[in-house]
Amino acid sequence: MAQQDRAIRTRRLILEAAASVFDDLGYDRATIAEVLERAGVTKGALYFHFASKEQLALAVLDEHVLDIAVEPQKIKLQEFVDAGQVLAYRLRSDPIQRGAARLAVEQGSNHLDRKQSMLAWTRFVVELLDQARDRGEIMESVVVPETAELFVGAFAGLQLMSHALTNQADLSQRLTIFFQHTLPSIAVPAILAKLNLDPERGAKLDAALQGKALADAAADAEAGVPAR
Amino acid sequence: MAQQDRAIRTRRLILEAAASVFDDLGYDRATIAEVLERAGVTKGALYFHFASKEQLALAVLDEHVLDIAVEPQKIKLQEFVDAGQVLAYRLRSDPIQRGAARLAVEQGSNHLDRKQSMLAWTRFVVELLDQARDRGEIMESVVVPETAELFVGAFAGLQLMSHALTNQADLSQRLTIFFQHTLPSIAVPAILAKLNLDPERGAKLDAALQGKALADAAADAEAGVPAR
Numbered sequence: 001m002a003q004q005d006r007a008i009r010t011r012r013l014i015l016e017a018a019a020s021v022f023d024d025l026g027y028d029r030a031t032i033a034e035v036l037e038r039a040g041v042t043k044g045a046l047y048f049h050f051a052s053k054e055q056l057a058l059a060v061l062d063e064h065v066l067d068i069a070v071e072p073q074k075i076k077l078q079e080f081v082d083a084g085q086v087l088a089y090r091l092r093s094d095p096i097q098r099g100a101a102r103l104a105v106e107q108g109s110n111h112l113d114r115k116q117s118m119l120a121w122t123r124f125v126v127e128l129l130d131q132a133r134d135r136g137e138i139m140e141s142v143v144v145p146e147t148a149e150l151f152v153g154a155f156a157g158l159q160l161m162s163h164a165l166t167n168q169a170d171l172s173q174r175l176t177i178f179f180q181h182t183l184p185s186i187a188v189p190a191i192l193a194k195l196n197l198d199p200e201r202g203a204k205l206d207a208a209l210q211g212k213a214l215a216d217a218a219a220d221a222e223a224g225v226p227a228r
Numbered sequence: 229m230a231q232q233d234r235a236i237r238t239r240r241l242i243l244e245a246a247a248s249v250f251d252d253l254g255y256d257r258a259t260i261a262e263v264l265e266r267a268g269v270t271k272g273a274l275y276f277h278f279a280s281k282e283q284l285a286l287a288v289l290d291e292h293v294l295d296i297a298v299e300p301q302k303i304k305l306q307e308f309v310d311a312g313q314v315l316a317y318r319l320r321s322d323p324i325q326r327g328a329a330r331l332a333v334e335q336g337s338n339h340l341d342r343k344q345s346m347l348a349w350t351r352f353v354v355e356l357l358d359q360a361r362d363r364g365e366i367m368e369s370v371v372v373p374e375t376a377e378l379f380v381g382a383f384a385g386l387q388l389m390s391h392a393l394t395n396q397a398d399l400s401q402r403l404t405i406f407f408q409h410t411l412p413s414i415a416v417p418a419i420l421a422k423l424n425l426d427p428e429r430g431a432k433l434d435a436a437l438q439g440k441a442l443a444d445a446a447a448d449a450e451a452g453v454p455a456r
Binding site: 026028029105106115118119146147149150152153154155156157158159160161162164165174177178180181182184185186 | 254256257333334343346347374375377378380381382383384385386387388389390392393402405406408409410412413414
């Protein structure tokens with residue numbers, strides 16, 4: 001394995017361990033020692049990648065947004081629904097998404113700026129909704145920034161409720177219910193009738209995305225390109 | 229002041245101090261010592277009312293639901309909107325509601341059962357929506373428990389986002405936007421057209437409720453009834 005490859009994998013290993021510690025203990029009670037224990041790496045390896053617990057948390061929060069890139073769809077609003085469902089699915093299955101979600105919703109008694117995570121998500125949703133508007137998919141009455149912030153805020157709460165009641169098992173279903181209640185006020189009728197709000201969609205899309213990532217990595221390896 | 233009166237007031241004083249400590253520090257970092265300091269009462273007085281930090285937290289969470297009793301309205305869905313807006317207003321102004329909100333959304337690394345708070349809120353909303361259904365105010369397609377849980381979950385998230393971005397200053401506005409997006413999927417059109425979703429309504433209703441409580445207390449005092 002090339003040295004650069006190994007460094008990327010070690011960084012990922014540390015990030016996943018840190019996210020699971022944040023998920024279990026929260027920011028305040030998380031320790032570097034616990035992250036080292038779970039990652040099985042040396043202190044030197046960790047500090048090579050991350051200068052502090054805060055840096056670790058910020059890196060975990062960064063992954064929260066960057067990880068969601070769904071397949072393009074004919075209807076842009078379907079991509080909006082899909083991004084939500086993939087995220088909901090990953091909050092069940094992916095330690096980094098779980099850790100990031102807890103960091104994003106904990107009320108700060110420390111220096112982490114949780115606003116940034118919410119604002120980054122809002123920008124992501126605004127962009128999708130603006131594209132949907134350009135294509136005539138959403139109603140004139142929709143104020144995109146308001147709808148985007150509603151989605152981000154409500155999602156945080158649904159995630160929290162699902163975590164408390166079912167350890168995220170019913171989050172996809174809760175998200176579908178949210179879409180069923182709000183999309184009739186957002187989408188024009190002809191688009192609304194074509195949207196797929198199936199709560200199982202997140203798992204299917206995630207599997208497709210993982211498959212594509214693996215195929216890309218295999219193609220890169222064949223071509224001698226370093227791991228992405 | 230009668231001894232019973234004094235005990236009720238001391239209990240309230242301790243509860244408000246505890247809630248403000250939970251709001252500022254979270255459950256894990258809150259201490260009985262800090263509550264004593266803020267309440268200005270003796271350790272003996274505190275332990276007369278509350279056996280532990282956990283008991284204090286549970287009592288704060290209890291107030292979260294019990295405190296919202298809005299004036300009856302001709303349209304039951306208006307009471308549903310009003311309860312949300314009064315709560316949103318109190319989350320800005322009332323230390324107990326603020327502390328309870330933080331306790332209710334913190335992911336537990338301790339023995340507090342946060343489920344109970346969410347389930348109690350859900351029962352409260354289910355009851356209002358069932359009454360609205362009995363009066364023909366909501367559409368056939370509405371599944372009351374789903375809509376109630378959506379409301380409770382989404383409210384928790386909007387509260388969290390408002391806290392992070394504006395220290396709750398825009399929560400009433402966010403709640404109005406939530407109602408604007410969801411009520412067209414809940415209320416029958418003739419009712420929808422009559423609902424008042426004004427974000428300023430919470431402040432007005434709260435003032436009216438406080439005025440009524442003061443008048444009741446004055447009437448009770450005149451009649452020699454102990455404080456409620």
